Amino acid sequence: MKIIVVSTPEKGAEEAFKVFENAHKNGAQVFGLATGSSPIGLYELLVKSDLDFSDRVSVNLDEYVELAGSDPQSYKYFMEEHLFHMKPFKESYLPNGLAEDASAEEARYNKILAANPVDLQLLGIGSNAHIGFNEPGTPFDIQTHKVKLTDETIEANKRFFEREEDVPKYAYSMGLKSIMDAKEIVLVAFGENKAQAVEDMINGPITEDVPASILQKHPNVTVIVDQAAASQLSKEV
Ligand code: GLP
Numbered sequence: 001m002k003i004i005v006v007s008t009p010e011k012g013a014e015e016a017f018k019v020f021e022n023a024h025k026n027g028a029q030v031f032g033l034a035t036g037s038s039p040i041g042l043y044e045l046l047v048k049s050d051l052d053f054s055d056r057v058s059v060n061l062d063e064y065v066e067l068a069g070s071d072p073q074s075y076k077y078f079m080e081e082h083l084f085h086m087k088p089f090k091e092s093y094l095p096n097g098l099a100e101d102a103s104a105e106e107a108r109y110n111k112i113l114a115a116n117p118v119d120l121q122l123l124g125i126g127s128n129a130h131i132g133f134n135e136p137g138t139p140f141d142i143q144t145h146k147v148k149l150t151d152e153t154i155e156a157n158k159r160f161f162e163r164e165e166d167v168p169k170y171a172y173s174m175g176l177k178s179i180m181d182a183k184e185i186v187l188v189a190f191g192e193n194k195a196q197a198v199e200d201m202i203n204g205p206i207t208e209d210v211p212a213s214i215l216q217k218h219p220n221v222t223v224i225v226d227q228a229a230a231s232q233l234s235k236e237v
Pocket of ligand 1: 157
């Protein structure tokens with residue numbers, strides 16, 4: 001793992017932008033994208049840049065179950081608002097939160113991933129070290145799946161909703177195997193509430209209790225953290 005410690009989230013976004021720019025220049029066709037507050041600075045830089053994605057494909061990590069793409073809390077809406085409206089891709093895929101048959105939706109998304117192998121996958125990390133919506137205890141060898149969100153994740157995500165009971169309880173997420181299949185991965189994490197998860201991911205044992213720890217086995221991962229998120233690191237980087 002390559003670890004880059006920056007002074008501010010803005011500087012982190014600049015580092016993540018460089019990774020995207022390089023991948024784009026080197027011909028990356030498929031970009032795995034993420035939601036959450038962590039990637040927003042990167043998306044702003046992508047929008048301002050002259051990088052053209054209109055001949056590239058994006059696939060998103062996850063989507064809430066039971067939210068339509070037109071719902072402002074859906075990840076589809078988030079992506080449109082922060083990136084796709086201003087920087088369109090040839091094709092942009094997300095799981096369909098309204099799919100009635102979960103196993104058919106999982107199979108559909110796995111087929112999309114098989115047809116569009118991810119060149120560069122962007123990740124954030126949850127405070128419990130989840131990536132995508134792969135919560136602690138998720139098997140490492142799993143592909144796209146319907147996930148029951150943990151109380152901790154519901155608690156963390158409620159800031160985006162008017163009422164806690166509005167926060168969806170389920171989501172579709174690419175699995176850990178799907179994420180590990182990407183040729184290159186860049187993970188961004190900012191703030192003190194990510195510090196323990198970042199330490200466990202980088203220096204802890206590789207265990208399904210810490211979903212992000214599987215990234216230690218990936219040959220090409222860059223982790224970009226600010227000083228607060230790096231504050232629990234037990235080894236010098
Ligand atoms: C959500 C998303 C994750 C994201 C995480 C952290 O649970 N499913 O993909 O990494 O939140 O979000 P934030 O960047 O807002 O801290």
